[in-house]
Amino acid sequence: MNRQTLLGWSFLSPALMAVVMFFLLPVILTVVFAFTNMSTSTGILGGEYQISESDLRRLPAAGVSNESVEMLAGAGYAVRPETLALFASDFGDERADELDALHGGAVFDDRRAIERALKDLRRDPIRSVRDRKAAAEMFRISILGQRYPTEAAFADAIADIGVPDADRAALTEAAYTGWTFTTQNFELLWELPATWRYAMNSVVYVVLTLAFNVSFGLFLAFSTFYLPTRTAQTFRAIWFLPRILPPVLYVLMWQWLTWDQGFISTILRPFGIEPINWMRHTATHAWTFIVLINGCVGASLGMILFSSSLRAIPETQLYAAQVDGANRWQQVRFVLLPQMRWPILFITSYQTLSLLTSFEYILLATDGGPGRQTEVWALAAYHTALSNYGGNLEYGLGAAYALALVIIGILLSALYLRFFNFRELVAKPRIEQ
Amino acid sequence: MNTSIKGNWILILALTLFSAPLVIMYGFQLIDSVSRPAPGGIIPQEWELTNWRFLWEPIDSARPSIWRVTFNTFVFASTTALLVCAFSITAAYALSRLNFPARRFFLAGLIMLHAFPTITLIIAIFIVLQFLGLYDSLMGVILVKAALELPFGIWIMKGFYDSVPWEIEMAGVQDGASRFRVWWELILPQVKPGLSALLIFSFLAGWSEFILPLVLAPGADAQVLATYMNAVIADDTRPDYGLFKAIGMFYALPVIAIYLLFQKRLMNIYGGGTKG
Numbered sequence: 001m002n003r004q005t006l007l008g009w010s011f012l013s014p015a016l017m018a019v020v021m022f023f024l025l026p027v028i029l030t031v032v033f034a035f036t037n038m039s040t041s042t043g044i045l046g047g048e049y050q051i052s053e054s055d056l057r058r059l060p061a062a063g064v065s066n067e068s069v070e071m072l073a074g075a076g077y078a079v080r081p082e083t084l085a086l087f088a089s090d091f092g093d094e095r096a097d098e099l100d101a102l103h104g105g106a107v108f109d110d111r112r113a114i115e116r117a118l119k120d121l122r123r124d125p126i127r128s129v130r131d132r133k134a135a136a137e138m139f140r141i142s143i144l145g146q147r148y149p150t151e152a153a154f155a156d157a158i159a160d161i162g163v164p165d166a167d168r169a170a171l172t173e174a175a176y177t178g179w180t181f182t183t184q185n186f187e188l189l190w191e192l193p194a195t196w197r198y199a200m201n202s203v204v205y206v207v208l209t210l211a212f213n214v215s216f217g218l219f220l221a222f223s224t225f226y227l228p229t230r231t232a233q234t235f236r237a238i239w240f241l242p243r244i245l246p247p248v249l250y251v252l253m254w255q256w257l258t259w260d261q262g263f264i265s266t267i268l269r270p271f272g273i274e275p276i277n278w279m280r281h282t283a284t285h286a287w288t289f290i291v292l293i294n295g296c297v298g299a300s301l302g303m304i305l306f307s308s309s310l311r312a313i314p315e316t317q318l319y320a321a322q323v324d325g326a327n328r329w330q331q332v333r334f335v336l337l338p339q340m341r342w343p344i345l346f347i348t349s350y351q352t353l354s355l356l357t358s359f360e361y362i363l364l365a366t367d368g369g370p371g372r373q374t375e376v377w378a379l380a381a382y383h384t385a386l387s388n389y390g391g392n393l394e395y396g397l398g399a400a401y402a403l404a405l406v407i408i409g410i411l412l413s414a415l416y417l418r419f420f421n422f423r424e425l426v427a428k429p430r431i432e433q
Numbered sequence: 434m435n436t437s438i439k440g441n442w443i444l445i446l447a448l449t450l451f452s453a454p455l456v457i458m459y460g461f462q463l464i465d466s467v468s469r470p471a472p473g474g475i476i477p478q479e480w481e482l483t484n485w486r487f488l489w490e491p492i493d494s495a496r497p498s499i500w501r502v503t504f505n506t507f508v509f510a511s512t513t514a515l516l517v518c519a520f521s522i523t524a525a526y527a528l529s530r531l532n533f534p535a536r537r538f539f540l541a542g543l544i545m546l547h548a549f550p551t552i553t554l555i556i557a558i559f560i561v562l563q564f565l566g567l568y569d570s571l572m573g574v575i576l577v578k579a580a581l582e583l584p585f586g587i588w589i590m591k592g593f594y595d596s597v598p599w600e601i602e603m604a605g606v607q608d609g610a611s612r613f614r615v616w617w618e619l620i621l622p623q624v625k626p627g628l629s630a631l632l633i634f635s636f637l638a639g640w641s642e643f644i645l646p647l648v649l650a651p652g653a654d655a656q657v658l659a660t661y662m663n664a665v666i667a668d669d670t671r672p673d674y675g676l677f678k679a680i681g682m683f684y685a686l687p688v689i690a691i692y693l694l695f696q697k698r699l700m701n702i703y704g705g706g707t708k709g
Contacts, residue, residue, distance in 0.1 A: 004531055004612060005534065007531060008532075009533065011524060011527035011531065012524050014519075014520045014523065014524070015520045018520060018576075018579065019583065019584075022581060026554035033556070044563055101586040183655070219451075227444065228441075231489070244637060244688055245688065246641035246658075246659055248643055248666075249462075249684055252678070252681055255677070256461070257457070354550055356550070357550035357552055357553050360643060378552070382554075382555070399598035402554070402556050409553055410545075413544075417545055430436060
């Protein structure tokens with residue numbers, strides 16, 4: 001390795017590490033998680049093996065025979081040589097011998113029954129309630145409610161109570177509390193009618209906002225282009241602010257403008273219009289304001305880019321058009337606009353991708369409401385995996401939502417790679433030639 | 434070309450009308466933070482500073498102090514900005530000027546990452562942070578934010594390196610300096626304006642960031658102004674817009690100050706960068 005390669009790698013490595021950690025790994029993990037049922041209840045690290053009382057009812061559906069279910073339910077406390085030995089070491093051989101004589105080989109269904117037997121020992125009954133409980137626990141053979149950290153421990157336990165071989169695999173699978181690999185996320189997405197609505201919402205949102213962004217960005221760029229510098233600068237500053245104001249504050253201003261005691265309601269009241277929440281009253285209201293809120297941010301980006309490419313057009317072309325008698329509209333339409341093709345294409349392609357995946361402003365403005373009528377795909381992913389009122393966050397299903405966006409993102413950004421003038425960009429460094 | 438005000442009154446009128454909602458919102462954002470409107474109205478009735486009470490007393494007992502939150506925000510924004518700059522100046526130089534294997538591949542990767550919508554990865558990043566034990570800590574959000582801003586930073590810095598004439602470097606190398614020394618002593622001073630623009634931009638990006646702290650550090654200890662303000666707004670059953678706007682004003686003051694100071698530079702970088 002020559003010195004320059006070494007320097008190149010060492011200069012690149014910190015950035016490379018960050019990219020691997022927070023881009024490549026998450027992309028791969030999104031794919032992996034999309035094929036799991038990971039959620040708050042399964043946890044994200046591994047799980048344990050446990051059958052609880054309430055699990056018994058769903059076991060037959062999971063392929064466990066009724067015989068085994070009864071075995072799990074019936075098994076309680078048994079006086080057996082191995083449980084007796086355990087008991088003897090803590091509570092003395094005498095008690096153990098007497099218990100063996102009285103109840104050897106007996107099975108008790110619940111704890112109270114075995115505790116009564118322990119209390120009724122003639123020679124030396126266990127009087128303390130606490131001791132009795134501890135002693136009863138030693139005879140316990142039921143695995144209900146018991147946690148087993150490994151599959152082997154669970155297999156031993158079900159073998160002990162005599163679950164037939166045929167049922168063990170199904171039972172083990174049903175007892176696992178951690179996440180498992182599955183394709184049910186995609187089946188669910190395919191079946192749910194809401195999926196299609198979120199997809200449609202995303203399309204509506206992207207198309208409307210994009211149309212607003214591009215047309216209004218163009219309008220701002222052209223109109224400020226023809227104004228005296230000071231006036232143009234004032235308007236540009238007004239339209240630039242939405243871009244740099246923190247989103248939380250920017251959306252708060254819109255909330256104030258539209259809430260039922262806000263600006264719009266107040267100035268319309270003298271005209272006999274009932275105060276309503278203009279942003280959340282109906283889906284149409286919500287969409288209008290979502291497009292406006294996003295549009296004002298997007299239009300300012302359009303304005304900046306379009307303005308700078310307008311300034312790059314030689315003014316002589318405009319003078320020539322003026323001499324030929326073109327009015328201002330004709331100048332814009334036939335001289336300026338045709339030269340803006342690339343910036344317009346760039347803004348359109350870039351914002352399609354970023355609008356499709358961003359949900360920040362919608363989250364702050366309507367949170368998908370009213371109902372779920374402004375819930376776009378990206379917001380649905382967020383709600384499913386990271387914030388819902390039910391409390392059980394479904395990481396797996398959310399990742400399946402996100403996976404669709406990740407795939408679109410990779411495809412479109414690979415496509416944009418061709419738009420850029422790639423060959424010029426990678427021109428070889430000149431020093432060594 | 435006619436650029437007088439008189440000759441363009443229709444355009445100015447149209448622009449004024451379209452800008453009116455924004456101007457009204459900015460205006461009342463200022464007014465409402467230091468006044469109380471008449472009940473059921475919007476005209477300010479009394480000038481007062483009670484909306485700013487959050488600065489000297491907690492709004493309610495469960496909330497961390499505003500100064501703690503402001504400190505967190507400052508640490509978050511400035512550390513992010515420094516990390517982005519530190520990683521960008523080296524990586525961008527390597528991509529712009531050094532000839533090493535796989536350079537083309539990294540450049541293609543950079544362009545793709547630059548366009549790739551990182552927010553889609555948030556679910557996986559959330560789980561990665563839990564694995565790493567960095568969930569709900571300021572450190573975790575800082576690392577994630579810096580990493581996500583990095584493609585943009587490298588992209589911008591590469592642009593600045595590309596515009597430095599090769600002759601400077603050639604001269605340095607011919608005089609016997611190592612490539613590292615050439616970079617440190619000759620090239621880096623040339624890209625200082627770009628570096629400061631990137632520093633300001635990343636600081637603002639960190640200062641305004643909302644989704645990442647919301648998802649990755651929801652606890653009270655790592656709260657930043659964006660999540661603090663959002664929580665105050667979300668908790669209130671009867672909205673107190675005077676208070677909200679005062680908090681918002683406090684939150685936005687550094688942003689507005691930076692904007693007024695570095696307007697030109699920011700316009701350039703926002704034009705070159707393509708976030709949102």
